Amino acid sequence: MSVPAAEQAITRAHRDEWALVVAGLARRFGDLDVAEESAAEAFLAAAERWPRDGVPPNPGGWLATTASRRAIDRLRRESQRDAKQRAAGMMADDTPAEPIGPVEDDRLRLMFICCHPVLAVEARVALTLRLLGGLTVAGIARAFLVPETTMARRITRAKAKIGAAGVPYRVPTEDDISERLPGVLAVVYLIFNEGYLAGDGDDPVRADLTGQAIRLGRLLRTLLPVDGEVAGLLALMLLTEARRPARVSRTGELIVLAEQDRDLWDRGLIAEGHALIRERIAAVESGGPSVGRFQLLAAINAVHTSGATRWSTIVALYGRLARLDPSPIVRLNRAVAVAEVDGPAAGLAEIDQLAGVLDGYHAFHAARADLLRRLDRGGDARAAYDRAIDLAGNSAERAYLTRRREELQD
Incomplete structure (x- = not known):
């Protein structure tokens, strides 16, 4: 050969x-x-x-x-x-794991071990990428902008902590899945987000990380095919990844959704994501469990990728999400959608209610800057852009915000 x-x-x-x-x-x-x-x-x-x-x-x-x-x-x-x-029993035991859980697959066991609550979140991410994703320690270190020796120590300490805690090597039970699956999904989504819009560094998008997260999502979908949140997370990642080719310009500047060339979107990923959402809608309508956080986020992205964005639908979906997850980030995103339906003044009124908790979040100031610009409040908008640029870690976002501020000055 x-x-x-x-x-x-x-x-x-x-x-x-x-x-x-x-x-x-x-x-x-x-x-x-x-x-x-x-x-x-x-x-x-x-x-x-x-x-x-x-x-x-x-x-x-x-x-x-x-x-x-x-x-x-x-x-x-x-x-x-x-x-x-x-x-x-290693000298003679070549048999598969005993079926003591609802899913007979060693990979699910390993995923639950890597994402065990005894570990810090950054350790769960690193261990998952190494043991399930197969990334090298050097590759993981580059993705998260830390020295290779630091990442190696992080992974070594994580494995030692699992051993010290006596984490069992067994197939997850039904109780394990219901209690710990949200944590597993959160780790996969963290990996995806770090790749999709890197928090720091000169590379605004890291396709290796988004690809790994989608692979893990597909694996979870294979192992837990009837779980709605697993399907929701996979759909969310597929629909978000589909827009990646249109999100950064040749000069390295972020291109916001309204300005993206939709011909560059990956229609295969969009079709797959929409099919998952339709499946979840059918399951809920037939008496299945109500939708969860990832399913609602996926539905929001489905609206964005279905032609002209229906902002009233986006507002309604964020309202449902806020009842499940009343976090400031969800409220910020809903306020941005409100501005598209009821005008920038209405959106700004809602955003300003979050000033105390989101002052250190660049997207809060970027959203305020845009609405202030639309309200012809140039001085306030310029200050908000300055604050957003100072806080933004992603190079593509900084380039976009800088251009918008310069346009405002002109």
């Missing part, structure tokens, strides 16, 4: 099999370090052997077997190997 063909097979296997291999090892050996390092060694072995010997008929099986052997060799060398061998 040619080297390029083997490399392509390894790339596909890493995308499709990494999480399966790591999750299976974690379940079998009960050790995240062993799982991660043995999986990495198996892929390294594939990079050495497949160009020479050819790609095996079952790449995933080959990788899992090779990784298991590497794990056994590793544990044999450790001082506590006997206890770990007995606990894992």
Whole structure:
């Protein structure tokens, strides 16, 4: 087999099999370090052997077997190997996990472990990207603008904390899913948002992170196909990602929704997202559970991607969302929509009620600046733009806000 063909097979296997291999090892050996390092060694072995010997008929099986052997060799060398061998039954146990939960998949177990409440949010994100996404430590560090050594320590401490807390390696029960799934979804959405509109740095969009988040969303959808919030999160990410090609100009400036070239939107992602939302509407109408936060956010994005935006519908959807999540951010977004329906003065009146809690949030000042501009209050608008630019971390947003302020001065 040619080297390029083997490399392509390894790339596909890493995308499709990494999480399966790591999750299976974690379940079998009960050790995240062993799982991660043995999986990495198996892929390294594939990079050495497949160009020479050819790609095996079952790449995933080959990788899992090779990784298991590497794990056994590793544990044999450790001082506590006997206890770990007995606990894992590793010398003879090649059977899958026992079906002790509603979903029999090692990856779901691993996802719940990575997002366990004992970990800080930044540790959950890093561990999820490493163990389930397969990103290198260096890649994760670059994405979040921290030194590689810092990210390596973060991941190491997270795994140690999971071990110290005695987090069980088992399939989530129904209670686990209902109690902890919101936290898992929040981690996936954090990953997506960091990629979609990076909080800092010179790269305004990081497609590797948005892609990883969507992959994780698809995985959750496969594992929990009837959960409405899982479908809602996936739809939300698909519809948001569909607009990415139109969101930043060639000069690196943010392009707001009203000014985007809709011909650049990804119609395939939009169709997939709309199909998920229609499915959720049908489920609710047939007596299923009421919609949750991610489903409402997805519905709002569906309105934005369905032609001319119906702002009255957006206001109504944000009103429903505010009853579920009465956060200042939701109220700010609703106020922006109100301005489109009832005029900038009405929107500004609602936004100004949030001044005490959102003064340090750049989007609050950016929204005020736009409404003040529309009300011909140039001096106040200029001050609001200045404050928004000072607070904005994203280079594309800063460029857009700077241009709007300069237009105001002209």
